[in-house]
Amino acid sequence: MDFMTALPTILKAMTMGAVPILLAALGEVFSERAGLVNIGLEGVMAIGAFVGFAVGKMTGNLWVGLLAGMAAGVLVNMLYAFCTVTLCADQVVTGMAINILAPAIALFGYNLFVGSNSANATGAQMPSIAIPGLSDIPFIGNAFFNQTLLAYLAFILVPLVRYFFKHFRAGLSFRSVGENPHAAETLGINVVRMKYVACIVCGLLTAAGGAFLTLCYTPIYTDGIVMGRGFIALATVIFGRWTALGVLGASLLFGFFDGLNVALQAQFQAAPVMFFKMIPYIFTIIALIFFGSKHAGPKANGQPYFREQR
Amino acid sequence: MAKKALSPEERSEKRMMILTPIVAVLLALIIGAIIIACLGKNPFEGYAAMIQGSLGDGAKLSKTLERACPLIFTGLCAAFAYKCGVFNLGGEGQFIMGGCATATCVLGLGLEGPAGLALGLLAGIVAGAIWGLLPGIMKITRGLNEMITTIMLNYVAMYFMEYIFKNVYSDNGLPKTVAIPQSARLPEVLGTHVGVILAIVLGIFTWYVIFRTSFGFKIRAVGMNPIASKVNGFPVRRLVLLAFVLSGAIAGLGGAVELLGKTPYRLADGFGSGFGFDGVAIALIAQLNPIAAIFVAFFFGVLSTGGTMMQSVIGVPTAIVEIIRGLIIIFAVAGMAAVKLPKIKAYVAARLDARAKKAEVNA
Amino acid sequence: MSEIKKSLSAAMLDRRQAIFLGLGSMGALALAGCGGSGSSSSSSDSSSSSSSSEQSSYKVAMIMSGIITDGGWDQGHYESLKRALDSHPKWEMLEPKENTADADAATAAQTYVDQDVDLIIGNGNQFASDWAEVVADAADSHPKVHFLITNTDPTTEMTDYETLDPVETVLPDFKQTGALAGVVAGLMTKTKSIGFIGGMKLPSTLTKYSAYLAAAQKIDPSIQGQYNFEAGFTDASLGTNLTQQWIASNNVDVMWGDASAVDNGARQALEAAGADTHFDIAQPIDIVGDNQPTVVTSTVTDWMIGQAMDEIESGSFGGGKAITGNMDNGGISLGKFSDKVSKDVQDKINEYADQIKAGTFITDDEVSAIQKSL
CATH class of the missing domain: 3.40.50.2300 (Response regulator)
Known part of the structure; x- marks a missing residue:
């Protein structure tokens, strides 16, 4: 394989593939910073992808589709919030249940929406906007500066989230909720409300990541379109050490390895390509082994919070 | 161990914990019925078809048991790990690797007869255990969250299985392995393969190990409070690692049984798909009780086989059965958490008090 | 430590009761299974006498891994079926079974067998290996039921089958x-x-x-x-x-x-x-x-379902034949051209x-x- 010829396309696949993971992972950063491990990203993304697709198709306006998808994502994630925050249910199992329920709802909706009318099966796509000048840079130009608006927004979100957690009072409160909710409560922070807010933000961003798949990547919805990206997003949060910049780096790296997988598949056609397909997942494990840390991460992450308990 | 009479509060909490999953199932079925009715179909006819299609006669029942069999294994896998505080979400990968090892053993070595069967099962156990050991090592040496690593390993296992059935033991170039020879398959008893009985026995055995042996006691202690266990001199790291290995072995055995016991006796696309996550749900609805897990897994089997029947008889989308299943899990988890909430507990206690007082007054 | 022990032993009391309950009901289930299997095989024999050539209405069902609007494989099958239905007014289609997981493939076929559907279509050779048992059972108990599996070569892919009497496949050129x-x-x-x-x-x-x-x-x-x-x-x-x-x-x-x-x-x-x-x-x-x-x-690609329907109506369907679809019989054709050509x-x-x-x-x-x- 001529690696240099393949590289620009790998980089293009990297930035495209990174966006949905980045959005979901940023959502998960909010969630985990508030002490909620949401393993249901996969399901929320599926809902976002389907509702974004269906509403975008119905209204003919993809941005309305995106907003509707995000709203649906929040709705589903509220189910998670209610179970884990109000009822203090096990976060992992609730997330798993979302992963079973939400794609089923999306598929059911798809059945109703498309039915036997295959004209409804293909939607529209957001156009790519090439930034003049920058998009002509060799190798990286097309990859980074010829994207859909939603992708640009996702990347712009990274410094904003970083700034929020570093310098905003609300961001600091978030972190204290995830580190030590009881101490946060004594400081006058409404822990329960904070956790709900985290779930709303998480639902919004994760569903936007899902909607990216149907509005910017491919014009169709299929059952299983998320393809484990929600789980990858979970891994990138750990790999990125719960920071916006870290998550950006991790999702770009994952995108790169996924692009490499496709490039290898494209060029070594007679090889057993399933080994190429393993690359992104094995890479994630190796990355975690080398860079994942025992001690990083919010201390009260994953634990239920009983207000009465002291 | 000394026994102690249960206080009324404890007894009522127990009753609530058994009642909650049942209420969850009923609620989910009611919502399912509403959806079906909204589609203009008859939900009662649908549910009748579901029961008829899964339990209607002996052949159906045995199919349902065979459908539930792998779920019993993955459910036990999850329950055992969780008892030790290990969130093993890799049941699917361990199940698949078990199947791969069994296929390799039987087809690769050309084994037939009971030797093939026995070695096949053993290979499945070992492969599952190894696939469980990997995230265990990553957890105790590097502190990696096992939820992530086990899920990643599920994907690796899935693609590895593709390699096995497409490139190594492919049947005439088709994307499936050649069938396991007749003589190496699990024998049939009462219309189902013997693996179902194996699964049930394993469930009871797991229950015994967890609740009646000192090893099980240590496992539970680590799961409840690893720091206190460490203070008490338990080898916490070794116990955690063992929990990974044993739960992986259970899932791996499940994969071996599925391959050796159930038509088409081949690895192919979709083998084990979704069983791992179903197992997690089963374990949690069963409140980590291995014996209860058998029943919950059976119920999931009924939903699968009966759901297919319902779907075809009244003509509703397959997704409805999935929605019902998801709702059952949500309701059960939420309900059981709610029962444990201090507020609810206090309310129940107050009710009990009032009733006791009333009884006194009446007396 | 003692805290843990106490709470554990308290939690254990009811489990023993549970185990007895569990064993008891499992045994009951097993017994029910024995009794049931005997009665089922005798009851279903009664439907076998009717001859297929006198029938005035037929039912057809389709089982697929994907959905009817996938824009590819399963949609192609579904549209072939609809074309066949247009030219075969005696035939009525049941709701197709979409999203059939590998583990449920046999059950899905069985549910249509139970409903005595005249023709059960499996979209693709992934169904060939899953259906061996169902077909063997149905051949005895439901002789009216026929199976059509597409994209399957009966000589190499159906070696598991005890009988191919009610089965045909479609093999386009x-x-x-x-x-x-x-x-x-x-x-x-x-x-x-x-x-x-x-x-x-x-x-x-x-x-x-x-x-x-x-x-x-x-x-x-x-x-x-x-x-x-x-x-x-x-x-x-x-x-x-x-x-x-x-x-x-x-x-x-x-x-x-x-x-x-x-x-x-x-x-x-x-x-x-x-x-x-x-x-x-x-x-x-x-x-x-x-x-x-x-x-x-x-x-x-047209999956020649109409031909299978004709054969069932005339009673000549079965025996593990492969229906060939090619350019002569309309099984394969080229669609419309766009203005780019x-x-x-x-x-x-x-x-x-x-x-x-x-x-x-x-x-x-x-x-x-x-x-x-x-």
Whole structure:
């Protein structure tokens, strides 16, 4: 394989593939910073992808589709919030249940929406906007500066989230909720409300990541379109050490390895390509082994919070 | 161990914990019925078809048991790990690797007869255990969250299985392995393969190990409070690692049984798909009780086989059965958490008090 | 420590009761199983006497792994079924069974057997190995039920079957399909580089690609082919990335897809590279005009369900025969052309298509030479 010829396309696949993971992972950063491990990203993304697709198709306006998808994502994630925050249910199992329920709802909706009318099966796509000048840079130009608006927004979100957690009072409160909710409560922070807010933000961003798949990547919805990206997003949060910049780096790296997988598949056609397909997942494990840390991460992450308990 | 009479509060909490999953199932079925009715179909006819299609006669029942069999294994896998505080979400990968090892053993070595069967099962156990050991090592040496690593390993296992059935033991170039020879398959008893009985026995055995042996006691202690266990001199790291290995072995055995016991006796696309996550749900609805897990897994089997029947008889989308299943899990988890909430507990206690007082007054 | 012990032992009390309960009901279930299986086999024999030729109405059901609007495999089957129903007024379709997981494939067939459906169609050879038991049982207890499994070679893929009496398969002549696509690709490509994405490495997939490349090379021996046979049927983004990579590295300008949703992704990449110079050939349904700027034509497969219905009505269905679909009987055809295909090229394609139909365009040796090299 001529690696240099393949590289620009790998980089293009990297930035495209990174966006949905980045959005979901940023959502998960909010969630985990508030002490909620949401393993249901996969399901929320599926809902976002389907509702974004269906509403975008119905209204003919993809941005309305995106907003509707995000709203649906929040709705589903509220189910998670209610179970884990109000009822203090096990976060992992609730997330798993979302992963079973939400794609089923999306598929059911798809059945109703498309039915036997295959004209409804293909939607529209957001156009790519090439930034003049920058998009002509060799190798990286097309990859980074010829994207859909939603992708640009996702990347712009990274410094904003970083700034929020570093310098905003609300961001600091978030972190204290995830580190030590009881101490946060004594400081006058409404822990329960904070956790709900985290779930709303998480639902919004994760569903936007899902909607990216149907509005910017491919014009169709299929059952299983998320393809484990929600789980990858979970891994990138750990790999990125719960920071916006870290998550950006991790999702770009994952995108790169996924692009490499496709490039290898494209060029070594007679090889057993399933080994190429393993690359992104094995890479994630190796990355975690080398860079994942025992001690990083919010201390009260994953634990239920009983207000009465002291 | 000394026994102690249960206080009324404890007894009522127990009753609530058994009642909650049942209420969850009923609620989910009611919502399912509403959806079906909204589609203009008859939900009662649908549910009748579901029961008829899964339990209607002996052949159906045995199919349902065979459908539930792998779920019993993955459910036990999850329950055992969780008892030790290990969130093993890799049941699917361990199940698949078990199947791969069994296929390799039987087809690769050309084994037939009971030797093939026995070695096949053993290979499945070992492969599952190894696939469980990997995230265990990553957890105790590097502190990696096992939820992530086990899920990643599920994907690796899935693609590895593709390699096995497409490139190594492919049947005439088709994307499936050649069938396991007749003589190496699990024998049939009462219309189902013997693996179902194996699964049930394993469930009871797991229950015994967890609740009646000192090893099980240590496992539970680590799961409840690893720091206190460490203070008490338990080898916490070794116990955690063992929990990974044993739960992986259970899932791996499940994969071996599925391959050796159930038509088409081949690895192919979709083998084990979704069983791992179903197992997690089963374990949690069963409140980590291995014996209860058998029943919950059976119920999931009924939903699968009966759901297919319902779907075809009244003509509703397959997704409805999935929605019902998801709702059952949500309701059960939420309900059981709610029962444990201090507020609810206090309310129940107050009710009990009032009733006791009333009884006194009446007396 | 003692705290833990106390709470554990308290929690254990009811478990013992649970185990007895559990064993008891398991035993009861097993007993019910024994009793049930005896009665079921005797009760179902009664329906066997009616002769199929006197029937006035028939039922047909279709079982698929995907959905009827997947834009590919299952939609192609569904549309074939609807065409057959239009010409067979005695037949009535039951709700198709979509999204059939591997583990439920046998159960799905069984549910239609129980309803005495006259024809059960399985979309693809993944059902062949799952249905061996169901077919064996149904052959005894439900003689009215017939099975049609598509894309399956009964001589090699049904060796598990005890009986093939109620079974037939459909085996389209995929050399013709591939050759048709290859002719279009060979005449449309400017860069002499064509690509193919298959969802699964089936024998039929390999045949299609080999004939595709052989036919294109017949038109211009310098044409190069790129292929992927493992793309699956759902991951559209893989189709996009793969096609992008081929466009960039290999200058591919014509794609032919055999992977349902993944084909959609490939079209996406072709469109991004310029729909005036990059073309797609669709399969297995005709989608030219459906808002698909890159699609120039489609290779259409009809699954010959009407013929199976005729055979059931006349009582000649079964015995493990394979129904062949080809250009003579309408099983394989080329769809509409888009305006990207000039009149000259259309005439040429039609001329070559007649040669393909007659079997004179490419030889089997040319196809198998390529197939061996894969």
